[in-house]
Amino acid sequence: MCVRTTIESTPKSDRDYYILISDKKTAFADIILDSNNDDIKYEIYDTNNFKILINLNTPNVNVNVYALYLASNSSAKLHTIVNHNAPDCTSFVHAKGALTGSKARTSWIGDVHISPNASGTSTNEKNENLVLTPGAKAVSVPNLEILTGEILGARHSSSITNFDDEQLFYLTSRGISETAAKSMIVGGFFDSIISKFPAGTAIENVRKTIENEFIK
């Protein structure tokens, strides 16, 4: 299912996109946004394989993509593509994945393409994965293609970390039960993304999914 909300365009464009991938059902969504569709927000549910393509065709647009993908003994895939086709745009893609169950698999591919006339571009891709169960596997592939020397910045970072027993010990050593401590740690991992989501979106569903599938 894909819900789209269109809000009125503002002259100076700040666009935020929120992506949630949180189910085991196989589905595929491919959404192409062009710069005429400024200020469009998407929420995607019930899909475990998602691709978003953002074309930055007009100058001076700032785009942020906040994505969560959760795999509970299943697979989840996210492919983000940002094409910088116009000068002076900034893009930030922050994708976080969590895996539970030994059969869980995730992949994130993040393509950023900076075309020859996209001078003044600044781009940052950040991917973080939390592996809660041994055997679960996360793949993280940032791809950066830069065809102009006139950019302000291009960064990317990836991390895949295992659920930290030392963190769990620390919280429990202060009297917090193991279940509550796990909930705090996993919740803390997602916090930097979830806190960005606007109220009234599928946040509650996400929190429930995290609670039910990832904190047991």
Add this chain to the structure above:
Amino acid sequence: MVSNNLEINNLHASVILDDETEKGILNGVDLTIKPGEIHAIMGPNGSGKSTLAYSLAGHPKYNITSGSISLAGTDLTNETPDVRSRAGLFLSMQSPAEVDGISMINFLRTARQAHNNETGEKLVLTSFMKEVGQAYSDLEIDDSFKSRSVNVGFSGGEKKRHEILQMKLLKPKFIILDEVDSGLDVDALRIISREVLSYAKENNAGLLIITHYNRILEEITPDFVHVFAEGKIKKSGDKEFAKELEKTGYDNWVNN
């Protein structure tokens, strides 16, 4: 009559290594600490003294193979770390974990709530916040740290001060300080020692200081000093014994 002591009886523990084999570290530790007493355990690196601290707190990496730990008559040997904490045991760690996305204040409140649930005491948020503010000022920490993620990006000294801050807010019966003096400047050591000592005095709490050096013992005078080597207490003495150890080193207590 039930004793209020921390009793460690013939404690044996092994560490579970990455390849899942076990290696014995504690080889029969016997120690009784009465409320209000200050004990110091000194020993060389690798003697197992930190293992003792973490075994007392219930770290899952350590496996207690025999012996027992009890606090005020309650057997804690097989209990999880949270139960031990709520029973009144507090371990100030040498390198406390960093936990991103959980604010210090949320962490402190959750921990205190867990303790209050045990005693049935209601947690009144306004008075708790006052207590937290007081603790921050006592430890001479800027209270903007309250909203930062637990230990993330804190310096060594800031982490140690927050350990003692937690001690004050969780009100333990027994406190274990694991290498609290390592990496601390003179001021921080003085503040931490002052706060630990005044808390222990006011609450008649037992204190176990685990250290490699004499530094902390110049700030907090122990009633008993134990030299620890090869996984057990080799000899015990009074505060003069610490000075003697400082001079002679630990070599006499380690075979080969």
